[in-house]
Amino acid sequence: MDVQTLLNSAPVSSGVMDIARCxxxxxxxxxxxxxxxxALEAALSEGTPVFATEFYTxxxxxxxxxxxxxxxxxxxxxxxxxxxxxxxxxxxxCCNDADDRQLLKxxxxxxxxxxxxxxxxxxxxxxxAVSPTFRKELDQLSPHFSMDQELFxxxxxxxxxxxxxxxxxxxxxxxxxxxxHHLMQRQxxxxxxxxxxxxxTTKILDMLLRDELSHxxxxxxxxxxxxxxxxxxxxxxxxxKRLRDFNRITEEExxxxxxx
Amino acid sequence: xPRKKVAxxxxxxxxxxxxxxxxxxxxxxxxxxxxxxxxxxxLEIDSASISEFNRKFxxxxxxxxxxxxxxxxxxx
Numbered sequence: 001m002d003v004q005t006l007l008n009s010a011p012v013s014s015g016v017m018d019i020a021r022c023x024x025x026x027x028x029x030x031x032x033x034x035x036x037x038x039a040l041e042a043a044l045s046e047g048t049p050v051f052a053t054e055f056y057t058x059x060x061x062x063x064x065x066x067x068x069x070x071x072x073x074x075x076x077x078x079x080x081x082x083x084x085x086x087x088x089x090x091x092x093x094c095c096n097d098a099d100d101r102q103l104l105k106x107x108x109x110x111x112x113x114x115x116x117x118x119x120x121x122x123x124x125x126x127x128x129a130v131s132p133t134f135r136k137e138l139d140q141l142s143p144h145f146s147m148d149q150e151l152f153x154x155x156x157x158x159x160x161x162x163x164x165x166x167x168x169x170x171x172x173x174x175x176x177x178x179x180x181h182h183l184m185q186r187q188x189x190x191x192x193x194x195x196x197x198x199x200x201t202t203k204i205l206d207m208l209l210r211d212e213l214s215h216x217x218x219x220x221x222x223x224x225x226x227x228x229x230x231x232x233x234x235x236x237x238x239x240x241k242r243l244r245d246f247n248r249i250t251e252e253e254x255x256x257x258x259x260x
Numbered sequence: 261x262p263r264k265k266v267a268x269x270x271x272x273x274x275x276x277x278x279x280x281x282x283x284x285x286x287x288x289x290x291x292x293x294x295x296x297x298x299x300x301x302x303l304e305i306d307s308a309s310i311s312e313f314n315r316k317f318x319x320x321x322x323x324x325x326x327x328x329x330x331x332x333x334x335x336x
Contacts, residue, residue, distance in 0.1 A: 063317035072320040079303045087329035137298035158333035167330045174327035
């Protein structure tokens with residue numbers, strides 16, 4: 001599956017496996033990652049995670065019909081991207097492998113930028129939705145990391161440790177869900193964004209999608225590489241556990257809803 | 261008309277070119293307003309600002325949010 005096919009599909013039909021395949025297909029040369037795909041397949045054989053179901057996309061579609069809900073959601077995403085950037089920055093700071101450290105640092109910088117991109121989407125889709133003072137404060141949600149900055153472990157961060165295969169598995173699963181969110185957001189923004197701002201909005205969305213897929217791909221490659229020295233059954237079991245964990249977190253998030 | 265009231269308030273504090281640029285969007289009914297602030301790096305949305313949909317929809321602060329980093333620091 002390539003990116004265009006992914007974009008042309010309804011979010012719900014873009015399954016977890018499709019997103020992983022699409023992400024890897026974007027890399028040149030294209031890695032096979034047999035151990036990663038084996039683990040992903042084993043995890044998915046336990047059942048479709050809630051974030052890849054029609055119920056999930058239908059719930060999002062209903063909520064995002066409210067412009068105000070979508071505006072708050074964009075701000076919340078900016079906040080989470082900024083928080084994720086700090087976790088990754090701490091992981092990168094503690095990474096002993098120079099190549100992996102650079103990948104994590106790049107990832108942290110991407111997420112730091114994504115926080116600002118979500119706010120740019122807010123500006124484009126909902127001009128004037130927040131006061132100039134509040135808008136200026138929102139920029140603080142990004143830690144403004146850049147590649148020329150020195151890495152440091154964020155004080156008190158529980159993620160200030162040498163990154164493990166387990167960390168890469170969690171990141172990979174989370175990034176796949178974020179890609180599904182992205183596909184849903186594209187449709188929602190298309191419905192709300194003023195037509196004169198749609199071209200800029202699409203450009204930002206394309207940047208975000210390219211990055212999300214790149215993050216799915218590089219973490220898959222690292223999982224596959226690290227799996228070379230482990231048994232496949234152990235890798236399968238750990239990946240399945242993390243998918244179950246993240247599925248439970250997603251279900252708990254959904255329970256925050258109160259339908260009338 | 262409630263929408264008109266919200267639209268007008270969203271232009272408060274804007275002058276000149278900004279106001280002129282936003283006016284067509286307001287006229288189209290696109291404008292909305294969210295009140296909040298950022299405290300110690302955390303987003304705080306005014307609860308009254310979102311109460312109208314909080315009863316009906318998933319919590320926009322908690323649900324459908326991006327996660328791009330490890331979500332559990334305890335190794336499995």
